Amino acid sequence: MEEQYVEDLKKTIFEWTSKCRICMSCYTDCPLQLSTKGFLTQGPTGITKALYYGILWNTLEGKDAEDLREIVYNCTTCGGCVNRCKTSACGIEVIDVVETGRQFLIEKMIGPMSEQRSALESIYKYGNPYGEAPEKRLDWLEDAEVKRLPGDKAEVLFYVGCTTSYEPELHGLARSLVKLFKFLNLDFGVLEGEVCCGDPARSIGDEFLFEEMKTLNVEKFTAAGVKTIVTASPHCFNAFNKKYEELADKFEVVHYTEFLARRFEGKESFFEKELPYTITYHDPCYLGKHNDIYEAPRELIRKIQGATLVEMEMTGANSLCCGGGGGRMYAEMKEEQRLADMRVRQAQAVGADMITTACPWCHTMIQNAVRDLQLQDEIQVRDIAELLSESLGL
Amino acid sequence: MKIVVCIKQTFDSEASISLNETGGIDDQSVIQIVNPYDEYAVEEAIRLKEKYGGEVTVVTVGKENARKALHQCLAMGADHTLLVNDPQLEDADSHTYAVVLSTVLCTMDYDLILCGREAIDTSVSQVPSRLAERLDLPQINMVSHLEIVEGNVKATRDIEGGSEIVESALPAVISVQKGINEVRYPSLRLIMRAKKMAIKTFSLADLGLTMDDVAPYLSVEEYIFPEPRKEGMRLKGEVNEVVTQLIQHLRHEVKVL
Amino acid sequence: MTVLAFAEQRNGKMPKAAYEALSQGRRIADSMEDNLYVCLVGNNVSGLAEEIAACGGDEILMCDSEVFSSYQTETYAAVLTAAIRELEPGIVLMGYTSMGKDIAPRVAERIGAGLISDCTDMEVKGNEIYFIRPMYAGKVFTRVRVRTPVKICTLRPNNFRVDKKQGKGELRKFTAEVPEVRAKVTKIKVQESKRPELTEAEIIVSGGRGLGKAEGFRIVEEVADTLGAAVGASRAAVDAGWRPQQHQVGQTGKVVTPNLYVACGISGAVQHLAGMGSSRCIVAINKDPDANIMKMADISIEGDLYKILPELENQIREFKGRET
Ligand SMILES: Cc1cc2nc3c(=O)[nH]c(=O)nc-3n(C[C@H](O)[C@H](O)[C@H](O)COP(=O)(O)OP(=O)(O)OC[C@H]3O[C@@H](n4cnc5c(N)ncnc54)[C@H](O)[C@@H]3O)c2cc1C
Secondary structure, X not given: OOOHHHHHHHHHHHHHHHHOOOOOHHHHHOHHHHHOOOOHHHOHHHHHHHHHHHHHOOOOOHHHHHHHHHHHHOOOOOOHHHHHHHHXXXXXXXXXXXXXXXXXXXXXXXXXXXXXXXXXXXXXXXXXXXOOXXXXXXXXXXXXXXXXXXXXXXXXXXXXXXXXXXXXXXXXXXXXXXXXHHHOOOOEEEEOOOOOOOHHHHHHOOHHHHHHHHHHHHHHHHHHOOOEEEEOOHHHHHHHHHHOHHHOOOOEEEEHHHHHHHHOOOOHHHOOOOOOOEEEEOOOOOOOOOOOOOHHHHHHHHOOOOOEEEOOOOOHHHOOOOOOOOOHHHOOOOHHHOHHHHHHHHHHHOOOOEEEEOOHHHHHHHHHHHHHOOOOOOOEEXXXXXXXXXXXXX | OEEEEEEOEEEXXXXXXXXXXXXXXXXXXXXXXXXXXXXXXXXXXXXXXXXXXXXEEEEEEOOHHHHHHHHHHHHHOOOEEEEEOOHXXXXXXXXXXXXXXXXXXXXXXXXXXXXXXXXXXXXXXXXXXXXXXXXXXXXXXXXXXXXXXOOEEEEEEEEOOEEEEEEEEOOOEEXXXXXXXXXXXXXXHHHHHHOOOOOXXXXXXXXXXXXXXXXXXXXXXXXXXXXXXXXXXXXXXXXXXXXXXXXXXHHHOOOOO | OOEEEXXXXXXXXXXXXXXXXXXXXXXXXXXXXXOEEEEEEEOOOHHHHHHHHHOOOXXXXXXXXXXXXXXXXXXXXXXXXXXXXXXXXXXXXXXXXXXXXXXXXXXXXXXXXXXXXXXXXXXXXXXXXXXXXXXXXXXXXXXXXXXXXOEEEEEOOOOOOOOOOOOOOEEEEOOOOOOOOOEEEEEEEEOOOOOOOOOOOOEEEEEOHHHOOHHHHHHHHHHHHHHOOEEEEOHHHHHOOOOOHHHEEOOOOEOOOOOEEEEEOOOOOHHHHHHHOOOOEEEEEEOOOOOHHHHHOOXXXXXXXXXXXXXXXXXXXXXXHHHO
């Protein structure tokens, strides 16, 4: 007899997938359709149906299992299909199916993809997916005055996140946010001993590891005694807001773009330094599609003197995913599948000389794409926070 | 098929090494893992079990903490685990391990013994062959591919510039190498569940071994920490200029070209 | 103290590691004022006697028969055991090669001897020998003594000098009883390569994830070939399927000690350094000035490897052309 846990996973998958009427509307919103050969299994319905039949017919061994893993782990969980299904079809939570499917594959030891394994192990061992030493997590922080919670006390916690903490290219983002918070005279601090929010574990399919990280984080936030948590990454923001039931009512969790848009309202005149760029904004899926935050980042960009905001062909709710979500960040992408390359081309097409974004993963993916395409001299990749702090002359 | 896998818990490969008050290697403040090569061995054993039926027993010589390593193996799908833990094993060398493991194995029934090619801590690559010798079994080391053909093993063993195909009757001792398989990921849920499973534990006395039986052949006289490499010359700029500088330096200063 | 060296050979050719074992054996024999004995096993290998003598071999115990035409653990171990039992040497030396790794522990357990694997240095003090060997991937070295009367030691390739020093070179036919072979080598697949074996190479050019694709190795190979070098790879490059496992350098690959190691598009993770950190000269080519490898290389070039490597190949060709 199979364990109840696995049975429940199957049930969830079956329930959702049996609702699908195979109308295929979601294929127009699936980035995989653009970046792959466009097989049926490279789109939402195909992915969920592959899972459904894989389980139903119990074809979970050998090559079948490998194929199924490839299919199910291909999804970047951007959320385009979910929104489409809600408006045009039957409202299937496709991402829940995909994530449940991954949990199932992990239970069957078919998942995750081999490169994702070390990310999960590292979260378990070090509290970050990159195999980095926990004691180096705050190395980016040059400013000795910044409060360190829970030893110090503050109202606002700046939750930095793993990628922003460890990736040198993103230290500019972290430091800019610190400068902006100081400019706003905010009573804020960073966590001593911050750990991963668990989002990668969830999206790759180790639910228990996610729960473990959740417990740790809830403890740490409670000990820090803050009112508000501001995150650098939309992924941490999304996890805290939607998957940490324990945080509801206790803390306000905000992504920094919304937080700053509020605080800088009416403060346009401070952004004195001209930054004469043609800027395009790449909507991170976990800010836009998942949380409907489209305006706040754009408001911030519009405050910058001298900058012109141009929109790419695919923008807002129709934005093209960078390819880094859903645990894809840790997996190697084949040449033809680089969504970020396409995104950079789209930016080029509207004459942008700068791509801004508000997500460390999008930032990394797009930065790498610019490098791959050897466009470093033509297009810069910066985070909105960096531009703001520069424009304020900080 | 009954398979025994001998594993060792080792320091995480990122761990920094320091000495404790007694002058030994400090093992308190480091993260410990299943030796990566042994993970391949456990994985291979489980795959063979899945294919041919049977059971997998994982044996380790280690401290209390080594239970964690065994939990991981159980979560991956091993059936039984066994820990030999004794304070008298503090100075163990590979001969000691071979004595202990062979004593344990003498009491067991098996068709195949799998090990990792080496442990990434001491990296001596001795235990599998010493064990095979003590049990008077054939050995195949550095195996990157394994098949069972009509009750015999057919293994690909890596050698310089190529490989050998080695065939042997069972039982045999086989040490495996990276490339043989991809190790599965045991979720945290399965690890938690494994924590509730039993681990048989033995002391030396339980095995009927005395201090003399396990006396090591080697004695470590001193630990020497190498000077970290210093940052050298940095070159940046026009490609043809930096390359010229590099070649000049390699020819005239380092004299390697 | 009698010194015995095992002259590893395959198809009548000794690898560099065998010469290193002979030379090191000669040096110890000299300091002990004793003979260097050599154990040579194979089929039609008497031709090697001259080379062995040139590296200092005094008395060569040669076990030459069709039975030994290919390496089999059990037969070779039987011969080496018999030679040790007859000579009762204080020390037995061989290379830390796939053969050495296989046979040494087997023989050591049989005769009850301590074995130092992967030795990088030795200190002879009177009648005592102290062995230096790395642990924890080279993060620490240990100075070890062997308590047993016979000490066996496998030498890390490329760490012991090869000296030409004429020994007596007396060839003595040696026989030993060999058992029925249970684990039998039935096929040997060795790819003929014009490039040197990784562990023996004086120069290695290695590529990592920074190459971006399998074809990227072409330029690495071209540079390697102009230098007569071997080609290595980081694990990332191997796992991506760009290179075979045999080319991986590092903790889960090969440990190398060349005179020159050129790391192209490799970040310098500790596990990679474990395999090449004691190279005599390290050159790093990387676009990221903060990459770990750039902080420990003797010479580092910051820039795009796709621009630097072709230029490097050109310039090497140029000066090689001038030299000849
Ligand atoms: C148990 C264990 C064992 C391991 N064993 C090994 C091992 O034996 N060997 C090993 O190598 N690794 C090993 N690893 C993996 C190791 O941790 C690293 O992941 C790996 O070495 C990284 O390979 P890399 O340097 O090629 O890739 P990365 O770390 O991704 O580095 C790529 C580098 O290329 C540079 N680059 C990119 N594009 C260019 C360009 N156009 N021009 C110039 N530079 C460029 C980048 O700046 C970067 O520094 C092991 C890991 C574990 C956990």
